[in-house]
Amino acid sequence: MKIHHRIAAAAIVPIAVLGFTACASAGGGETGGGGEEAVKITLIPGVTGLPWGQAMAAGGEAAAEEVGGVDFSVAGPANVDPNAAVKAFQQVVSAGADGVVLNELPPELFTRPVEDAEAAGVAVLPITTAPAPDSTSTSFVGDSGFQLGRLGADAIADALIAQAGSEDVTGDIVTGICVPGLSVLTSRIDGFTERMAERLPGVTVLEPFDSKGDPAANFSVWQQAVAANSDAIAMMGPCQQDVQSLVKIKQDSGATWQLAGFDIDDVAVGGVEDGTVVGLFPLSAYLQGYVATRLLAESLVNDEPLPEGWVETPIVAVTADNVDEIVAREASLDAQAEFWKPYIDDIFSSGSVETRPLAEANE
Structure with missing residues (x-):
């Protein structure tokens, strides 16, 4: 069916960002609008080769561009490969990232690398997969x-x-x-x-x-x-x-x-x-990528702490009643941005995001 081809084509669009630096600085180049050096943020979605990982990357790039003063990139394996994901994370940290939005697949494997990164001054914000109970992470963006x-x-x-x-x-x-x-x-x-x-x-x-x-x-x-x-x-x-x-x-x-x-x-x-x-009942990948990257970017650019706890993102089901709307949403990145805008506005409406206890994300 034709609409299915539109979905498949839209899913491929963000691949152009993967593995490259996508500069989202307010003033162009790698500096912020005031001439200061841009903060370096890398998103590691866990899987870059599947549509949800690519949508997450697109949301992250949109947020980085909106905040400004951010040198944004995406890294990680194309398919589920925990050892490759850990290696990618460690390489990003060694390369001088200021912050990493990280889908920990699996969380137990990332506990020590994340602790080491944070000890070195790198801000890490887990996304999609809640951090392990013994993790040093105090924030998380995702659904249940x-x-x-x-x-x-x-x-x-x-x-x-x-x-x-x-x-x-x-x-x-x-x-x-x-x-x-x-x-x-x-x-x-x-x-x-x-x-x-x-x-x-x-x-x-x-x-x-x-x-x-x-x-x-x-x-x-x-x-x-x-x-x-x-x-x-x-x-x-x-x-x-x-x-x-x-x-x-x-x-x-x-x-x-x-x-x-x-x-x-x-x-x-x-x-x-x-x-x-x-x-x-899919994860809200674009929304999660946007929210996590925006929170981390604002934290680093403004030198403010991340919100502590679980920032829960909504779940939007796909049923016979709304499937046409979802097809239209998935047809382009612009359509995704437009669809998720009311959700984004709601999450950030009060000036500070609402959180739940982090422990509840593992229940």
């Missing part, structure tokens, strides 16, 4: 993966009830996870499992199997899982490739089990449009 999972469970529960014509629903839900143990993904499964038990106590959410990160391997193991659980009433995977695989399997087989997802791409959005997917 646990809440994303609960929203996915509500969507599937509603669909199952409508399908059965009753709340007396029983059966199994198969779950997989492409990176076992990764907290940003396990929290989605935990939230999903808890909420499903509340909504439909007769339904059993099976323990997640390793659904593999490689797309081809992911598709193969999901084919096997679906075949081995032919009576399952729903499938759930927290990864982008999980939903891409399951959409194709469901469409090709004509299966009636329910499916929800957590990423925006042409396959997943097409699934919402044709009813294969009951809803998508």
Whole structure:
């Protein structure tokens, strides 16, 4: 479908920024408007090769340009590669960054490198993935993966009830996870499992199997899982490739089990449009990139402390009711900026952002 091609094209736009310095200084070059040297901020989104990582980079660049006096760049691996991400972070710190917006995938691996960076005077603001409980970080910008999972469970529960014509629903839900143990993904499964038990106590959410990160391997193991659980009433995977695989399997087989997802791409959005997917509950990547970069930039430029605690970003679901609006939003960076502006204005309306206790981000 044509609209899917528009989504895919928009997702590629920010790649031009990745790996290069995108100067966002107020006066041009690498100095601020008053002649002072620009502060150097690097965004490490965790994954630069996927649409959400690219949207996060675009939001960060927009914020840096708006604040001014910022030399902004993006770094990190194209795909999930924790060791490469840590290496990229350490290289950015060694290269003289003043601040880093960092998606810690996984947080436990970054605890010591972040502590070392902060001890060296580099400001680090975690984004998307909450820092580990023993981290020295005192601020975080992101949503709740646990809440994303609960929203996915509500969507599937509603669909199952409508399908059965009753709340007396029983059966199994198969779950997989492409990176076992990764907290940003396990929290989605935990939230999903808890909420499903509340909504439909007769339904059993099976323990997640390793659904593999490689797309081809992911598709193969999901084919096997679906075949081995032919009576399952729903499938759930927290990864982008999980939903891409399951959409194709469901469409090709004509299966009636329910499916929800957590990423925006042409396959997943097409699934919402044709009813294969009951809803998508993605992180607000552009918004998170913007908010975190703006907070860090304002802190460094104005020599003020970061707000302590969890700056929670809203979750915007994608359903049959708003899918056309989301397609239009994803068609260009200008459209994304326009869509998220009311949310940005709300977050910064009082002059100081609202925060929640950081510990709650790990619950």
